Amino acid sequence: MTPSFSTYLVNDPFGDPGLYVEVKWARRALLFDLGQNDALGPTRLLRAGEIFVSHTHMDHFIGFDRVLRVALGRGKTLRLFGPPGLIANVTGKLRGYTWNLVDGYPLAIEVKEFHPQEVRSATFLATEGFAPREASPRPRSDLSPARPFLVLEDPMFAVRAIALNHRIPSFAYALQEQFHVNINKERLHAAGLPVGSWLKELKQHLWQGQPDDFRFTASLYFEHRREEREFQLGEVRDRFVTITRGQKIAYVVDARYDDENEAKIVELAQGADIFYCEAPYLERDADKAKERYHLTAHQAGLMARKAGARELVVFHFSPRYTGQGEAIRREARAAFEDLLPASLSPGGRGEGEGGI
Template sequence: MRELVVLGTASQVPTRHRNHNGYLLRFDDEVILFDPGEGTQRQMLLAGLAVTPLTRICITHFHGDHSLGLPGVLQRISLDRVPHPVPVHYPAGGQEFYDRLRYATSYWDNADIVPSPVGAAFVAETSAGRLTALPLRHSIETYGYRLTEPDSRRMLPERLAAHGISGPAVGELQRTGRSGDVTLEQVSAARPGQSMAFVMDTGLCDNVFALADGVDVLVIESTFRAEDAALAAQVGHLTAGQAAAVARQCGVRQLVLTHFSQRYPDPSGFLDEARREFDGPIVIAEDLLRVPFPARR
């Protein structure tokens, strides 16, 4: 299963309909929780999600709407005695904030939580592919994340049968690239890997484009509308139009807009603004929405 489960879509101030941030990515066996803001544990309950499958947590920066839910999630991981290590990635410069959140209250610590600070050269190999991070432009140290699945090949049964290859010989072919005189290329087709970028709380900068380049799914903040572009630039945020322009220039397949300021009660304006810049699929994120990955290219 490959999908994004949206847990919260507000920015600094939650509303009656929008919780603080929280995004859970299911990518086959990899389950990543991004930016657990206040109330994330309850939102996971409402979405029918448990903490046990979590394989890692990624924090973009230590503003409250992106990290105040971390203590509750970590304590629930401990309470449920999650049996595997759970790395937590966060900006290295925010170590003091991580330390405070890690032990915000007293509890029985029964989990293997692995602190994994992020720097400009951060790379982590996951079961789904390579997780990288790049610094963004905000009022405090902030990173965006990108998950990239490696390219692979899809076996073609009719070609395998034509060459008389079956059983263990198929595994040998996949491992070594050859079975007798038959090569992997003769009995398979290229299968491009999929990718996803997660970009929160930033003004426009080169790394926004680097993270978004060619991804299948771009989850990106669009805190403001065009009429407040000057304010967005001042505080290090994007407008819906800017986020959509990034998607267009980077060849993004599916755009997910989120992190909306409470000053805009009608979300349709974000879609109208984004549509003027990007003609691909656009999702205006809502709390508890499930966004499936698009089919492979």
């Protein structure tokens, strides 16, 4: 199976947190968090039209300016999603500059913040000097704060979030492909059909849930000619497509290790193909981690195992461990793969207490 999302961290694990997700074949990307993001060139930054912010501590939000700078002259809508306070933070950022010469610029910024009871949204247009236009709050239909809630739904994927306790709400996110469309290229070849952009159209129709008798016309590019051909969706699907489970990516940063956070994280990351989890501390400094509302590598590994994640990537390491990145990764891996020394096994010690 060729995955639909390719994902990578914006910085090395000691740098500011951020996850870049490329949606294959769509010239589109999603960005989780807005820490320092110089490592992403302008083309990549521009491609990220939807940005999911965990919270607005500086290391997660300082990169807003760069996104703004790159997008400024473009006819583009930037969409930001995040916890309560995000609209005020974006307003504050935008007020930090003078906007008297941007009235011809077509950039729009839409911000949605998710409160326990309602969703608030605001739009900022360059043509209006980015003065905030707030819409009336919309009541939330999913009033179960302990369950992941829908932040963005697209024909191809959904993004859900959950609010974790970081002494302020810190949103963790899960990106879930609705289902995966596998094209059997050998069968295509045997039927004398070329690969090409028509397969992208085919996938779109499937993700949009079009009925079996839906007909579409696509351009097929053969070696020396182009041909328009009409297809019936159900028939093409039965001949060339296998539908499998969609890819799932989880992103968790800045949260204290406690029962409530753990239950939420484990549910959010359930069955993730890749679980990106912060691990700023080693377990020997678990008391420090708890005091600072952060996780240890051991805790990250434990939760990844409980969630049944297929792969764990730890990051957001504290600079106090500079040069010890491998030790952090090793500790997380040991908990994830259940290779624990008895002193560290779950129940073998009090939750988050003391050193080892």
